Amino acid sequence: MLTYFFRRLLLSIPTLLFIALVIFLLLDLAPGDPTAQLPLTIPPEVREQIRQSLGLGEPLPIRFWKWLVQFFWIEPQVLIDSIFNTHFSAGDSRVLSWQTRSPVMDIVIQRMPQTLWVVGTAYLVAIVIALPIGIYSAYRQYSIFDNVGTFVSMVGFSVPPFFSGVLVIVIFAVNLGWLPSIYDTTHKVYDWETFMVQLRQMIMPVMVLALQITAQLSRFMRASMLDNLNQDYVRTARAKGLNERVVVLVHVLRNSMIPVVTVIALGVPQIFGGAIITEQVFKVNGIGQLLITAIQANDIPMVQTLTFIFAVLIVLFNLIADVLYGLLDPRIRYD
Amino acid sequence: MTEPNSPEDQTPATTPAAAVLAAPVPTAPPRSQWADVWSQFTHHKGAMAGAVVFILILAGVFLGPLLWQIDPSYIDIRARNQGPSLAHPFGTDQLGRDMMARMMAGGQVSVAVGVTAMLLALFLGSLVGVLAGYFRRIDGPLMRLTDLFLALPLLPLLLVMVMLFRDMLSKNFGPETGIFILMVVAIGITSWMPTARIVRGDVLALKEREFVLAARSIGTTPFKMILRHILPNVVSPIVVSATLGIANAIITESALSFLGLGFPPDFPTWGRLLFDAVDYMQQNPERVMLPGIAISLSVLSVNYLGDGLRDALDPRIRGR
């Protein structure tokens, strides 16, 4: 398994380089222009000058090479410099955003905390809620609990966050006045009271996001449990006189985890990728909002860097999922 | 084990030959496997309820306009922002267009796009998932392809597709069919990846099971193996993907149309009606409720249909 892991890790380098190239070509091909959001009062000649100053005049391979060098060579140096107070990167040009004209990685680091807080918490909440619901719904298939669970999760999944987000704002912020409708990214937690403020502003975005994730996870959990509950080994385990709790929560659960692990592994990169619509609705201004504003502004260096980081996470977590399959079901072998 | 479909299952092999001869000759003709599945399916309460609701929705949106003949894009400016009344059972929108007619017209598009895009995504996802899980040699390339698609930024990808293909498609199929094909393909090829990963995970575990080994030892070809032994056992994650996929496709369609990548702006769809009505949530709550309920009902009915299908395909609980 270990050799498999390292072989895959090594293989992912060319994969990622290829993905980077495809993303770059795609962004270059996509229609759009970094000056599109400027007022029409700015004349065309000035727009052309702006484009030239952004480096758009250079041919495609050179722009891609520059990005590769900046991302893989200069940015790590900057990271080392900031940790060890060295000066490797002095004078080198970093990956600069076209919108802000500042280093992309600085903004990414600035946005990380709120995205991790909100989307990460939503994921944890969703997993904690979804797994028990899925397990119990399967165990008591077509019971009232199962039917209510199905109903709520399907409705929860089919109302998009642009609707459910505004709905909870209207109810809890406008009519009841309990919670703030706008997330304060400058808020700092240092004592109990500020923690409560943070909690209050996180409740709505976390709930809206968690609803979607819960719906998805609990459905896969339930389906997979149902497949396993009627297997012969379950009958054998029961016949051996094993405690029902052990049968369900150890034997059946372990065998049912493969699809759930897959879904969670697909979702974890999104904790870092942020949630575009939910972040917009609640003004969380995390990575998701950064990505969508960058796409709208045709800020190619920003989009390229963000999607590439995202790609790294996807490849990594899918690899982790593959390793986990082997641990959950030792019969699965890759070599 | 789980290979559900071999007819031998139905006569226990352990019965002594004498007992068989002594037993009364069966008078009813042997039931085929699919008849069994069908009868199980029709006796599934959830599945029947789901089917009834789904057929009602289909009838409402496709046959409804024959009875309710108001043009969904006709603007009656004096009747704007009205609540439900006899003349407009679902009320009117901010331009005085009849919401009932718009819900019907929108449903046609949403259901058609939702179901076709979902089927396309399911097909692609299951195909890639099964092939990758079953054949070790193509597992690597196929999963790297999946990683690539997962990593591509959706919006620029769609913009490129629209730019490259919209004119060509509308020239060859007419503007509306052209856009329909474009939307279905766009949604389909950007949402098959989770299904592929999930199906592959299950197949990886399945192909190590004893019954697969047994089938292989009697010389079952890979094609037959996948069709008869693997696929029926990964039905449940596929069914879940289907129900989630249909909701996803309806919402994605509205997002695309909103960005100007989809249908013309005066073309109602459920997702779009929902999106447009969000601003009016406090004045005219029924305007958000209607498309919201319609989408949820469709998704729920497909979900129960899927549950029924899953149960019917599972021989162990057949007849329960």
Next chain:
Amino acid sequence: MKVRTLLLGAAASLAFAPAAFAERGEDGQLNIIYWQAPSTLNPFLSGGTKEVESSSMIIEPLIRFNEKGEMVPMLIDEIPTVENGGVAEDLKSITYKLSEGVKWSDGSDFTASDAVFTWKYCTHPDSGCAQVSYFDGVEAVEAPDPMTVVVKFKEPKPFPYTAFVGSESPIIQEAQFKDCLGASAPECTDANFGPIGTGPFVVDEFKPNDVITLSANENYRDASKPAFASITFKGGGDAASAARSVLETGEFDYAWNLQLAPEVLDKMAAAGKGEVVVAFATSVERLHLNQTNPDSALGPDKRSVFMNGENKHPFLTDPMVGKALSMAIDRQLLVDIGYGRAGKVTCNVLPGPEAYASTANDDCMTQDIEGAKKLLDDAGWVPGGDGIRTKDGMRLSVLYQTSTNAVRQDAQALIKQWWSELGVETELRNIDASVFFGGDPSSPDTFQKFYADIEMYTNNFSGVDPEAYMANWRCSDIPTPKSQWQGANIQRFCDPAYDELVTEMSRTAELDKRADLAKQMNDMIMQSYSIIPLVYRGGQSAHANSLGGVLMNDWDSELWNIADWYRIK
């Protein structure tokens, strides 16, 4: 202090009196929400409205426009004119005398060399400065002494108030930006994110595309201002939620650019927590009628290409058709449904300032579908079997495109219906704004390429002088494949007589004559029916009832007088 008296003289009313006696910072915290977040505080690097307006709290020009479009001196005592000798007789230079005692927020003196530096900074060939057109025709900016700025022009400049006038042309500090010239401009992130200014506030922290925290400038020239000690300037979200946070939940004090359906906004305002304010300047929502043939069967070298008038549109070059299309539109209804208070009916592409607005075309204000039908009948367009008018085998069928925006899509639906009553078939298309307004020559959907018959959007000009705006419709400004589709004459209007008027205006100094010329040009375009104006659009914002001193302004930054804002107690 002289500046303050002048300021008050120009803009104040009794409402200001409490603020005038106030102490700096006594009103505490102010919360502003802009639903589009600024990405930098250097308006030279990004010319978006959000960047210009947010930086206008920090850096200032020499002259601003007040809410009536009048010039107000900011860092000078008196506006230079020919009469007071500030503008040279030959109109080739303008001399600004700086006020005494103006300091940058770091305590150093504000001098004329900062203005000279600003000019060098923005006109550096590698800088990609977004506001460089404010220095068009400027030969040099000089500082004969630390208190005098002289702007010299290459040609006589009848309207010399461009450089350092208005919030788009502010002055930055030489000491802070001196290493940031040209290509190294983007490397000065600290300076771009925290410019030192002469304005009422200084930046404490700037998070790009998210939030700015500011505090009162200790060195501001008026010791009693600003009344607020600190500002949180939040960005992101959408117009509806910004409006909600001011009008319904009261979390914020000021929300910018609330383009929402009137009934939605009215409902929110009914909660009684805040007030909606509007101001008008020069924005007009209009239809452009393609004068060239956009047929998709034509190759990329011909489709929507002017070709010296050889490639005419089959019917939109006929003013009678344009006139009929215009007459069929009920502009008042468009205003009522889409704009409410923030819109007025207009029949001109140049609706303001008032002296420049023509009244010759006001017939369009009332809808006349019957008249329009008759017009088409007389012109030989007769309804065919399907109700669509035809003439010589041509069908009156148009593709009508615009950017994605709820108000625009409603307007499209309404206009489509009116035109269908007329016997005109309309296909609608909406395009994502970042593609539509982007100049990407490879995309078929940009507004410059105009691969449609009719398109709708808003345009305006900044400042109060329409010379450059009216020059948009010269023959030479038509976008073509050769110019990479750059050019402001979007509808491809071309008339040599019009070009002559443009040249004449650039040589005319007297304001009355300039106004006459502008009106004449406006009427020429209107009567060609290549542009159909629809709605005169204003800016629309909302402020909490407890926020005083807001003077909504569409000529300059909305935050132009934020130094005078105060808390009503």
